[in-house]
Amino acid sequence: xxxxxxxxxxxxxxxxxFFMVAVYTIRIFWLFKFRAVRERSLPEGKARxxxxxxxxxxxxxxxxxxxxxxxxxxxxxVVFHLGVTAAISATFIIPYAPHWLASSDIVAAFQAVMGAxxxxxxWRFIRRLHSPALRAISTPDDFAAILLMxxxxxxxxxxxxxxxxxxxxxxxxFFILTAFFLIYVPFSKISHYLYYPFGRVFLGRTLGRRGxxxxxxxxxxxxxxxxxxx
Amino acid sequence: xxxxxxxxxxxxxxxxxxxGSQEKARGDDLASVYDRRLKTYDPAGDNVRKFxxxxxxxxxxxxxxxxxxxxxxxxxxxxxxxxxxxxxxSTMTPVYKADQIRRxxxxxxxxxxxxxxxxxxxxxxxxxxxxxxxxxxxxxxCSACRRCTLNCPMGVDTASLVRFTRGLLTELGIVPEGxxxxxxxxxxxxxQMAVTPLDYLGTLQWMRDDxxxxxxxxxxxxxxxxxxxxxxxxxxxREIKFDPRSIAQAAKIFHLAGERWTLPSAxxxxxxxxxxxxxxxxxGYIARNLYEAAVRLRAGRIVISECGHGFxxxxxxxxxxxxxxxxxxxxxxxxxxxRYLKEQRIRVDKSKNALPVTFHDxxxxxRSGGMTEEPRWxxxxxxxxxxxxxxxxxxxxxxxxxxxxxxxxxYRPLRLESAAVKARQLEATGAKLxxxxxxxxxxxxxxxxxxxxxxxxxxxxxxxxxxxxVY
Numbered sequence: 140x141x142x143x144x145x146x147x148x149x150x151x152x153x154x155x156x157f158f159m160v161a162v163y164t165i166r167i168f169w170l171f172k173f174r175a176v177r178e179r180s181l182p183e184g185k186a187r188x189x190x191x192x193x194x195x196x197x198x199x200x201x202x203x204x205x206x207x208x209x210x211x212x213x214x215x216x217v218v219f220h221l222g223v224t225a226a227i228s229a230t231f232i233i234p235y236a237p238h239w240l241a242s243s244d245i246v247a248a249f250q251a252v253m254g255a256x257x258x259x260x261x262w263r264f265i266r267r268l269h270s271p272a273l274r275a276i277s278t279p280d281d282f283a284a285i286l287l288m289x290x291x292x293x294x295x296x297x298x299x300x301x302x303x304x305x306x307x308x309x310x311x312x313f314f315i316l317t318a319f320f321l322i323y324v325p326f327s328k329i330s331h332y333l334y335y336p337f338g339r340v341f342l343g344r345t346l347g348r349r350g351x352x353x354x355x356x357x358x359x360x361x362x363x364x365x366x367x368x369x
Numbered sequence: 370x371x372x373x374x375x376x377x378x379x380x381x382x383x384x385x386x387x388x389g390s391q392e393k394a395r396g397d398d399l400a401s402v403y404d405r406r407l408k409t410y411d412p413a414g415d416n417v418r419k420f421x422x423x424x425x426x427x428x429x430x431x432x433x434x435x436x437x438x439x440x441x442x443x444x445x446x447x448x449x450x451x452x453x454x455x456x457x458x459s460t461m462t463p464v465y466k467a468d469q470i471r472r473x474x475x476x477x478x479x480x481x482x483x484x485x486x487x488x489x490x491x492x493x494x495x496x497x498x499x500x501x502x503x504x505x506x507x508x509x510x511c512s513a514c515r516r517c518t519l520n521c522p523m524g525v526d527t528a529s530l531v532r533f534t535r536g537l538l539t540e541l542g543i544v545p546e547g548x549x550x551x552x553x554x555x556x557x558x559x560x561q562m563a564v565t566p567l568d569y570l571g572t573l574q575w576m577r578d579d580x581x582x583x584x585x586x587x588x589x590x591x592x593x594x595x596x597x598x599x600x601x602x603x604x605x606x607r608e609i610k611f612d613p614r615s616i617a618q619a620a621k622i623f624h625l626a627g628e629r630w631t632l633p634s635a636x637x638x639x640x641x642x643x644x645x646x647x648x649x650x651x652x653g654y655i656a657r658n659l660y661e662a663a664v665r666l667r668a669g670r671i672v673i674s675e676c677g678h679g680f681x682x683x684x685x686x687x688x689x690x691x692x693x694x695x696x697x698x699x700x701x702x703x704x705x706x707x708r709y710l711k712e713q714r715i716r717v718d719k720s721k722n723a724l725p726v727t728f729h730d731x732x733x734x735x736r737s738g739g740m741t742e743e744p745r746w747x748x749x750x751x752x753x754x755x756x757x758x759x760x761x762x763x764x765x766x767x768x769x770x771x772x773x774x775x776x777x778x779x780y781r782p783l784r785l786e787s788a789a790v791k792a793r794q795l796e797a798t799g800a801k802l803x804x805x806x807x808x809x810x811x812x813x814x815x816x817x818x819x820x821x822x823x824x825x826x827x828x829x830x831x832x833x834x835x836x837x838x839v840y
Binding site for chain 1: 428429430431432433434435437438439440441443444445446447448452457459460462464465468480481487488489490518519520521522523524525526684685687688689692693694695698735736737738739740741742760762763764
């Protein structure tokens, strides 16, 4: 392995990661500078139950009509984010635990997951271009995010075999793109995962207090028994 | 807006700002205008700057998260009745509507939008014309039903963003004329239909006298300002002005249940236009009137008559707007009815309601109020042929008259177009009666039924319970 690849795999990544953590820390402080609203009504349901339900909806595709009626979209979401997880994992495994990729089966598994995510990424990019509703709201940031992810998955597929002796080009490109992501992502929509818990917690807390969350589908009438003030 | 490429605009976005009522209110030197509780439009005012300053001051944490968290995935599109009925019009999607305030927020407060606005389509309104366009979007193309909010994977509360934006525009007097008129009436008279004390008391007396013609109800009272009652009943001014039957129905049921109840002389309006206009001060003023009336009367609880936004604002939001810690329990009258039936304080014969009946969930009660089962339980007790509507409960579609849209005549054609979803949903039930527990929904659904020529009648829970009474 060349000193350049070693430097990019290790020092550059760590520096970029520190940068990302620092920016995210400031970002969270920035968000919390906005005033919080205190609910003053007496609760009907449990805020905690609402929060738990709200946060778990990511694994409950039947909970929302939007995912229940679009199972294909939900599958795409799962595949895409598994690909992201695989690609991010690879950035740690390659430099710090390369023996985990010694087995060709594991390498193939990583490549399959990222390959599937790549296909979803391409599909999502076409969808964004093709759908008038999405085109009307899409920003350069939206297009860049999906294109960068497509490139990232492609480079990840080439990098995971971790065979520097066969050519370092794809690995160098993969790690340069990783470092770029770590610096760029806090300023782009890709950082939605940072906001996800806050968004779900705030909504879950409000609707949990009111007994809207967890949503009940049956006409059991159980909620009606919890008659406040009776 | 600056930095934005021109895009084909929906005709609704181009509707002008009508200020006739505002000019008249200024000319009449109304107290609410004089002391600046009710804001009027000043074309010479620096409205864009004021809008941006207000945005920065008023934004709260959960709204900020809703503004930064959207990933433009488009999952909200199919949840919106406007978008579903206008598939070729991308300006009808919830995300497009929310993006109109999101881009201003980004330009003004968010990092990337301030440095490279074109990258995230951040933009600042260029003129009052842009603010007027924003007014038409947030007031005219959204009923704030919150269906998109519950279908957003990220938890983005688009309906709250719409209300927030409405509130900023209300501060500048950039509002539809109907919204101005109702807000004016609420500020000036304490109720949204400018009902006078004489009208109020006269109607109650009329209903009492009418009920007493039934020999079995000769001792019936509609008490006003009776202290230490089990509950204080609060109503919608529409009940005084257009449909006092619902007061009579409630009074009859309370009487037969042996209830100790009262109406207040002031603070009886449980509706609250602050919810629709986004004006938290108006919301707080109306809600506080009601809460303080209950304290004055030492009422055991507050019972809210059948009204969607009235229930939501009185039961939930009003305490926050008024900065008033809830000290008396409150409930919908439908829950009171359920209690009477469970405790057998009233007797009913469900065969008296034999026509097939379905139930429409008010958005403010189901999605924002958490009450879906009680009305169904009651209807199953008093109707012999109840048929569920699909989708239902928190997934039900808006009556299309929500968000104050019934008061905004200029948006009526678009509203009725978007009602095609509701019309199909109603028709599929095969029911002859559509029951709802919201006066606003009654009017909204009546419009739908009339426009789409459906053979259905809109009723409320009180009406069906009263019809089934055995006494």
